[in-house]
Amino acid sequence: MYEYFKGRITQITPGAIVLETKDGIGYKIYPANPYHFEVNQEAQVFVEQIVRETELSLYGFATLTEKQLFNKLLNVSGIGPKSALAILAGAKPADLVAAIENSQVDYLTQFPGVGKKTAQQIVLDLSGKMDDFSSLVDQTSTTFADAESTDSVPSRSxxxxxxxxxxxxxxxxxxxxxxxxxxxxxxxxxxxxxxxxxxxxxxx
The missing domain is CATH 1.10.8 (Helicase, Ruva Protein; domain 3)
Structure with missing residues (x-):
C-alpha cells in the first residue's frame, strides 16, 4: 500500500522511530537500526505494511533494495517480519544475496530466529530466484548523520x-x-x- 514516507523524525527508541509527515501524522516505523536516524532529521523511509490478525505494523528501510529483500525473505516458510528485519540488520544486501545463491547455511544461522532448518529453507525457497539482485555489488544504504540527540534518550548511554x-x-x-x-x-x-x-x- 505504501512505498515510502517523507517527513521529520520526532522520536527514536531502541526498536522504532516515529516519522511525522507534513500533514501532522506521526507514523511508528520499525527499522533495522533506529539509530541510523536522528531526532529532527528530514528523511525518506521506504516502508512495508504488515497486516495480520494480531499485527498492523510498518517496517522501514533506508533503500528500496532492502525493502525488496525483506519481502523476498517473507516468502520463506518460517521467516516472519522480525526475523527478516534482524537478518537485514546484520547482513549487507550483497552478502545476503551471495549467501543464498551459494547455499551458505552456516552464515544464515547466525541471525536470531534462524535455525539450521530455517536457513536451509531460505536457500531452498530463494536460491535461483535472486535475479533482481544479480547486479548488487556495492549496494550502500542512505547515509545518515550519526550525531546523537540528547532529546531522544537522555537517560541512557x-x-x-x-x-x-x-x-x-x-x-x-x-x-x-x-x-x-x-x-x-x-x-x-x-x-x-x-x-x-x-x-x-x-x-x-
Missing part, C-alpha cells in the same frame, strides 16, 4: 541503547552479554556500536 536495539532485533541475552564485554571500551555513536555489535554477533 550509547552502549545501553545499542544493546537494547540488538535485543529488539531478537538477539538472546547470553549473546548480548558477550557483546557488552567486547564493546564496553569502544567509543562512537549508538549507530556505530550497533554496527560493531552486529559484526561480532554474525562472526560468532
Amino acid at each position: 550509547n552502549l545501553e541503547d545499542a544493546l537494547a536495539a540488538l535485543e529488539a532485533l531478537g538477539y538472546a541475552s547470553r549473546d548480548l552479554t558477550k557483546v557488552k564485554k567486547a564493546l564496553v571500551s569502544e567509543t562512537g555513536s549508538t549507530s556505530d556500536l550497533i554496527s560493531k555489535g552486529l559484526t561480532l554477533l554474525v562472526q560468532g
Whole structure:
C-alpha cells in the first residue's frame, strides 16, 4: 500500500522511530537500526505494511533494495517480519544475496530466529530466484548523520541503547552479554556500536 514516507523524525527508541509527515501524522516505523536516524532529521523511509490478525505494523528501510529483500525473505516458510528485519540488520544486501545463491547455511544461522532448518529453507525457497539482485555489488544504504540527540534518550548511554536495539532485533541475552564485554571500551555513536555489535554477533 505504501512505498515510502517523507517527513521529520520526532522520536527514536531502541526498536522504532516515529516519522511525522507534513500533514501532522506521526507514523511508528520499525527499522533495522533506529539509530541510523536522528531526532529532527528530514528523511525518506521506504516502508512495508504488515497486516495480520494480531499485527498492523510498518517496517522501514533506508533503500528500496532492502525493502525488496525483506519481502523476498517473507516468502520463506518460517521467516516472519522480525526475523527478516534482524537478518537485514546484520547482513549487507550483497552478502545476503551471495549467501543464498551459494547455499551458505552456516552464515544464515547466525541471525536470531534462524535455525539450521530455517536457513536451509531460505536457500531452498530463494536460491535461483535472486535475479533482481544479480547486479548488487556495492549496494550502500542512505547515509545518515550519526550525531546523537540528547532529546531522544537522555537517560541512557550509547552502549545501553545499542544493546537494547540488538535485543529488539531478537538477539538472546547470553549473546548480548558477550557483546557488552567486547564493546564496553569502544567509543562512537549508538549507530556505530550497533554496527560493531552486529559484526561480532554474525562472526560468532
